[in-house]
Amino acid sequence: MTDRETPSLARRVAAEGVGTCFLLAAVVGSGIMAERLFPGSVGLALLANAIATGAALAALILTFGPISGAHFNPAVTFSSVFNRELSSTDLPFYLIAQLVGAVVGVILANLMFELPAISLSQHARHGFGQILSELVATFGLLTVILGSSRSRSSEVVAIAVAAYITAAYWFTASTSFANPAVTIARSLSDTFAGIAPADVAGFVGVQMLGAAAATLLFRWLISGIPVVTRIGE
Numbered sequence: 586m587t588d589r590e591t592p593s594l595a596r597r598v599a600a601e602g603v604g605t606c607f608l609l610a611a612v613v614g615s616g617i618m619a620e621r622l623f624p625g626s627v628g629l630a631l632l633a634n635a636i637a638t639g640a641a642l643a644a645l646i647l648t649f650g651p652i653s654g655a656h657f658n659p660a661v662t663f664s665s666v667f668n669r670e671l672s673s674t675d676l677p678f679y680l681i682a683q684l685v686g687a688v689v690g691v692i693l694a695n696l697m698f699e700l701p702a703i704s705l706s707q708h709a710r711h712g713f714g715q716i717l718s719e720l721v722a723t724f725g726l727l728t729v730i731l732g733s734s735r736s737r738s739s740e741v742v743a744i745a746v747a748a749y750i751t752a753a754y755w756f757t758a759s760t761s762f763a764n765p766a767v768t769i770a771r772s773l774s775d776t777f778a779g780i781a782p783a784d785v786a787g788f789v790g791v792q793m794l795g796a797a798a799a800t801l802l803f804r805w806l807i808s809g810i811p812v813v814t815r816i817g818e
Contacts, residue, residue, distance in 0.1 A: 592652050594675060600653035602682035602689075604645045608657050609690025609770050610697075611641035616778030617698045630777055631754060639751030646743035655742075658764040659683055660796035664727055667800055680766075687770035695774055706772050706779025710759060711787060718759035720791040725749060726763045727799030735807070765789040 592600075615637030619630035646655040654671070656662045662679045665671040671679070692702045726749060733745035753761030762768045762780070768789055772782045780788065 594678060597653040597675070598678045598682045600649040601656060601679055602686035604649040604653070604655055605657040605683045605686030605766060606690040606693070607645055608638075608641060609687045609767060610694045611690075612638050612767065613691050613694035613771065613774050613776060613778045614697060615641075617694065617700070617774075617776050620777040621698075631760065634760075634778065635751050635754035638754070639747040642750055643743045643747035646746060647740065650739055650742065653679075657683060657686075657766070658726075659766055660723055660727065660764065660792055661730060663793070664731070664796055664800040668731075668804070683766040684769065687766040688773065691770045691773050695776075700774075700776070703773045704775040706775045706781050708775070708777075708779040708781055710780045710784045714758040715784075716787055716791050718757035719762060719788050720795045722753050722757045722759065722761035722763040723792040723795035724799045725753065726761075727796045728803065731799065731803040759788070762788055763792060763795075765792050768792065 612634070616630070616634045619633035619637075623629040623633070645657065649655045649657075654665065656665065656679060659680050662671065662676060662683070666673050666676050695702055695704065726746070729745050729749045730742065733742045736742070750761060750763070753763065762771070765788075768780060768785055771778055771780050772785050773779075
């Protein structure tokens with residue numbers, strides 16, 4: 586395969602699935618480890634969880650970006666389709682890979698720490714503050730991706746996304762899920778990183794709203810300005 590050839594759909598879908606799997610394993614696994622290492626200290630547990638998630642994101646984007654674009658997130662995939670950076674015919678395959686990968690990642694994290702493979706979370710995350718946080722978190726994530734992906738260096742995207750998510754763990758009340766696949770999968774782990782199934786729909790709804798708003802904003806902001814490069818290129 587030459588540098589200008591686009592990887593096959595099968596390879597891109599596999600990259601999305603494996604990448605999302607490792608992302609969720611990092612998010613949930615580090616949350617479990619942090620809770621065990623720092624019992625009763627939510628602040629230290631959140632710090633460890635945020636650092637591990639940010640580090641994993643940077644590594645995974647650098648690894649899989651050149652293959653699939655390293656979306657790992659249905660909101661990012663929908664934005665890419667809207668911006669004609671991804672074919673609409675590829676959309677369902679990306680979404681399935683992300684969701685399946687996310688669920689498998691959570692199951693692996695649970696099993697690695699000798700917990701039930703699936704246990705519905707009891708961690709309530711509802712209310713105005715939580716919902717507003719997810720709207721802000723996802724809007725911010727998409728603006729960071731859409732802005733940084735115009736750089737000549739794909740490494741910039743990895744650094745920018747990792748830095749943003751690490752920070753958003755702390756400046757949002759919801760700890761910045763900002764990803765529908767992540768949200769759904771995290772409902773399957775009754776641990777530090779979990780979310781009660783009843784709260785999933787609210788999170789996913791505002792995540793997609795935030796992603797749409799960011800995509801429309803950037804469509805206007807960069808109108809007429811040539812794209813230098815895209816994520817993963």
